[in-house]
Amino acid sequence: MNHSSRAFTIVELLVVIGVIALLLALTVPATASVRASARSASCQSNLRQLGIAATTYAVQNKEQFPAAILYEMQTQGVVTKAWDFEQHPDGTVHASALWDFSRGAENAQQCPGFEGASTFGNDRATGYNYNTTYLGAEGRFPELDERGEWRDGWSVARRGLRAAQCRKTSTTALFGEGGWKGGANKFMRAPQATVENDFMTVYAGAQAFRHTTSTHVCYLDGHVGGTCECNAGMHAQPSLLADILDFPKNGFLADDDAPYDPR
Secondary structure, eight states: OOOOOOOOOHHHHHHHHHHHHHHHHHHHHHHHHHHHHHHHHHHHHHHHHHHHHHHHHHHHTTTBOOOSEEEEEETTEEEEEESSEEEOTTSOEEEOGGGGGSTTGGGGOBOTTOOSOOSSTTOSSOBEEEETTTTSOEEOOOEEOTTSOEEOGGGGEEOOOBGGGOOOTTTSEEEEEEEBTTBOOSEEOOTTOTTTOOHHHHHTSEEEOTTTSOEEEEETTSOEEEEOOOBOOTTOOHHIIIIIIOTTTEEBSSSSSTTTOOO
8 A cells, every 4th residue: 555745835834933942942041041040159169168167267376367468578579368279489370378277169260150260360260359458467568667577478568357356257348250351350349449449440349240140259158149239339420330340230228338337
């Protein structure tokens, strides 16, 4: 018995194409959503590891949190010791001492939501910033004293608050996703500028709202949370917002220092 074959009509082909297009339209956003959720979960895990490293460091170092940045004069030149990486005069980059306090934390230094290069030296990974205004000590460049000897490191640093001085641990940011117009940043700044006294420095140390207009924060008590409220800061000016901050892609956790000052 012979069976006659019949070709698809144009209408049938159009129906098939339409069904395929509909399936793709439903699948692509779902896939993108899954990837975004995975990046968000990975980011929160990274921040949690950073928080563990910093608090463990403080426990073993007389309640002093890690320095945000110190400069030390060594035989070969100035060594820049930031909270995440050390930069040596020969161009080499090493993980900082902080990572001895949390196993595998060096792998957590790259934010999965940021794909650019570091805007500070030759860091191998970037994307996160650390509460420099209130918690991390910030050193000045080495200087000669009256005897001709170098003063550097902790000896010329503005000290951060000790753990015993921190009262608002559940609402104070320790680490977050750093962002300004030039990319990422590693030094989290509080918007009132009472410590730095420099609006440009402060506005270059804001948070990046990368995850569907939200940003993640690790707080002093160890928990990690997200927020969608992007604030311009109490000293907002058009030039700061446009030329430094790139608002609202980047912004502060509040217009004042409430989420940054743990006292």
